[in-house]
Amino acid sequence: WTDGTAAQAEGSMSELAALAETAGSEVLDALVQRRDKPDAATYIGSGKANELREVIVANGADTVICDGELTPGQLTALEKVVKVKVIDRTALILDIFAQHATSREGKAQVALAQMEYMLPRLRGWGESMSRQAGGRAGSNGGVGLRGPGETKIETDRRRIRERMAKLRREIKDMKKARDTKRARRVDNRVPSVAIVGYTNAGKSSLLNSLTDAGVLVQDALFATLDPTTRRAQLEDGREYVLTDTVGFVRHLPTQLVEAFRSTLEEVTGADLLLHVVDGADPLPEEQIKAVREVVTDVLRETDTPAPQELLVVNKIDAADALTLTQLRGLLPGALFVSAHTGEGIDVLRARLGEILGRLDIEVSVLLP
Ligand code: GDP
Structure with a gap:
């Protein structure tokens, strides 16, 4: 069901399909129902539900995934008509988080x-x-x-x-342990860089390019759920730590916002935010804005001064020339790289050295 434009519905549905595939499903068909508001009884309305039943019989589907959050009553009522399992977007996203x-x-x-x-x-x-x-x-x-x-x-x-x-108690204790570890890093004056960015922008791939971490890289939403911290080396041989944070996604279930924020707290100890942008995305400004908003919120809540941000436009190998030219004009301070071909990675390393070098950090103590 949608009350948005056709393009919005299509964007949201293709993301839903990608999510379903990430969860291991095979997507057979998609139906859009346009209404002012969801049907109180069956979410999509009984006519559409019957149509859906016919589609299910025709292609042998065993599950219906709705792009939204259904009430328990709507789930049950819709299941009665379509006679297969019905889940909603929230349940799907929670399932993916659980798997990953x-x-x-x-x-x-x-x-x-x-x-x-x-x-x-x-x-x-x-x-x-x-x-x-x-x-x-x-x-x-x-x-x-x-x-x-x-x-x-x-x-x-x-x-x-x-x-x-x-x-909740356990999470609080684990958070305390993480805070202590971060504080120790600060005491030891190991420079730290936190990688932030939208889901699928290439954060894990860049982490791999800058270290030899062998972090899981997947062409799927949510490949990165837990922050990964690795050591890396600057050109002059000094060490720094690099943390990959969770990716951002549209319509994040409210139940997960807390979890998201707490993993993002890794940014609060960072000397530098490496903000990765997907250069192959035709409209990355929205994503940049969304990422900055959440990061700013987390920093404000934890009362930490904002670290310097370095914008890195990734996937330049896959981006078309016109988009890149526009992006260069739009983001004058950004570096343009490809984690895949390695183009621009040297320049990125050098820039990291410059920025972190200015921090007046003399020792390079490794994490335990
Ligand atoms: P993350 O979700 O931000 O951590 O993104 P990943 O590092 O997992 O990468 C998401 C997808 O983008 C994967 O399929 C990568 O292979 C692909 N990718 C990452 N970097 C590049 C790049 O420089 N060029 C191209 N063409 N694809 C890339």
Whole structure:
């Protein structure tokens, strides 16, 4: 469903398809329903839902992914008509985050976000489970697990809330450990560079070009979820640390905003922000703006002065000449590179040396 223009709908749908493929699905077909607002009952309306059912029968799909966030009632009602599993954009993105998180902190944050998403959607599930068990909610099962007078659904909710509280405590502790590590880096005066940028701009690839880290590079949204910190060397042999932060994406589920921000806090200890821009994108200004807004927010919240920013336009091998000329005019201070061909990487190294050299850092102590 969309209330936007055809172009907006198409952009959002092709990103949704890319997300679905990232999650391991094969995309068979796409349907757009244009309305002023979503249908209260089935999200897309019963006529469109029946049409969707026919498409499903024709191509043998086993899942419907809706580009938005559906209420629990809409999900159930739509499933009844289309007779296959229905998920929404939020659930899909949460699923991808869950698949890709590798650090303990990343995993804990995704689990917390998933529970937050699940909690209000528990009712239908809990009630039908109780019905299946053959009685009124609260009259069977779970003996000894329930608090006095609690129904099954209440017990489930309470357990999830307890688990969420525990996760929040764990995340807080892990954050403290990360802060300490960062503070030690500052004490040791190891210069640090944080790479920021939109998802798929080529942050991991640049990190690889500047170090020999062998970080996972994927042509998929969300390949980078956990901050990766690596050591690298300046031309004069001095060491610095380079951190790859999470990428940005449109319509980030609200449940994940917190997780996103906390991984972005890596920028607060940085001496320099290396802002990577996808030169192959025809309109990168929006992305640049979005990235800067979030970074500024995080810095303001943590009361840290903004580090210097170095804009790096990547993928110049894939960008057309006209776009590049326009970008050069638009972003006079930016460097133009290709992580793939290596073009411009030497100039980038030299510039990093210059900027970090001005920081008056005499020692080059390595991280433990
Ligand atoms: P990240 O999400 O910002 O970390 O981006 P990645 O480093 O994972 O790269 C995203 C995609 O862009 C991958 O398919 C890369 O192979 C591709 N890519 C990265 N750098 C370049 C480049 O300089 N030129 C071209 N043509 N593709 C690139």
